[in-house]
Amino acid sequence: MKTATGSLLVRNGTLIDGTGRLPVPDAVVHSRDGRITYAGPKLGAPALPPDTPTIDARGGTILPGLVEAHFHPTYFDVAALEDLDIKYPVEYVTLLAAANARLALECGYTSARSGGSLFNIDVWLKKAIEADVTDGPRLAASGREICGVGGLMDWNPDFRKIGMEGLVLLINGPVEARAAVRKLVKDGVEWVKTYPTGDAAAPDTNDHHTLCMTFEEMHAVVQTAHNHSMKVTGHCRATEGIKNALKAGYDAVEHATFIDDEGLDLLLARNVPVVPALQFEWASVERGKSYGMSQRVLDGHKETLEGGAESARRILRAGGTLGMGGDYGFAWNPHGDYAKELTFFVEYVGFTPMEVLCCATLSGAKIMGRDKEFGSVEAGKLADLLIVEGDVLANIRLLEDRTRFVAVVQGGIVKAGQVA
């Protein structure tokens, strides 16, 4: 991805740098050739030539670009499981994924980590974004997911005589688990996304307390992935599935919904990050009925929502690492709503706005393994910035309204917002 040439000055805003440090009123941010050279109080900032291109933050808030830590670029208006794979041909889904990536950037998300993709679309989307063919967040790709045969993602009945190969690689046993990871090595993914557990969406055979992979399969995935310098994560709701993932050496856990004391100890021992992705559950409970969800499914989502909120609180209070994001692209939880996750964590889960902003910026960059490059507004890092009218700490909902964005800046280049 190209970075800017020359200098940029951002002035007249309160700086929240993403590290959790106190906000800096009347701050300025200087960048040169796309990298931050100074971020802090205006008083004491080095002088810049008077003709330096300048963004006036209008007394608002200067933040690091946000990180969507569980992004499904290929999900679009998903209202049934089939919509995840066979609703549209892959050519059209690729175009939708590019549009979703552009939208995420306009929503202030300058980086994102895929939580799984149809075919290998996110790998190529990442390449296209890096080559400035299309605009979007700096991406970490997952490609196809891995799930046990008969598990959550194996829903096509055999009589249809179609597999799931566009969306998931279905495995039986450690040998097939290794073979699936080896396919992903060739695809070029960075994160191997697995399905150790079920979900409230499938109450009959794969509910949120069901295991969809064995420990041996998960361990084989980790050994093979780590051998090829890939990381492993998984959809983990059930208590036992979370612990299996942590014992198998997973690098992250998605959801960690029903974590117990032993799971928390395992998590903290290696500081394994978690992306709870909870606003989806709230949206499912609130809007699921009008999309035909049964009472059992709704009850399962409610239990997931409450369990997940409690687990997220425990993990944060114990000093764990949490990323913000998750599962946007469903009909009742569409792309573009990403910042509702942040509001939800303040209003429903009880995090402070500052805690949520740290999760949504520097912690997200840590999860991507790129916190040396971005995630906070500090000298030396890429100038990935979100400049918002108003006081975001006083009203986290401002981040939901992109008409209030003065600028979304990536590598010192204004990509979206009012001044674009």
Ligand SMILES: [Zn+2]
């Ligand atoms: Zn997901």
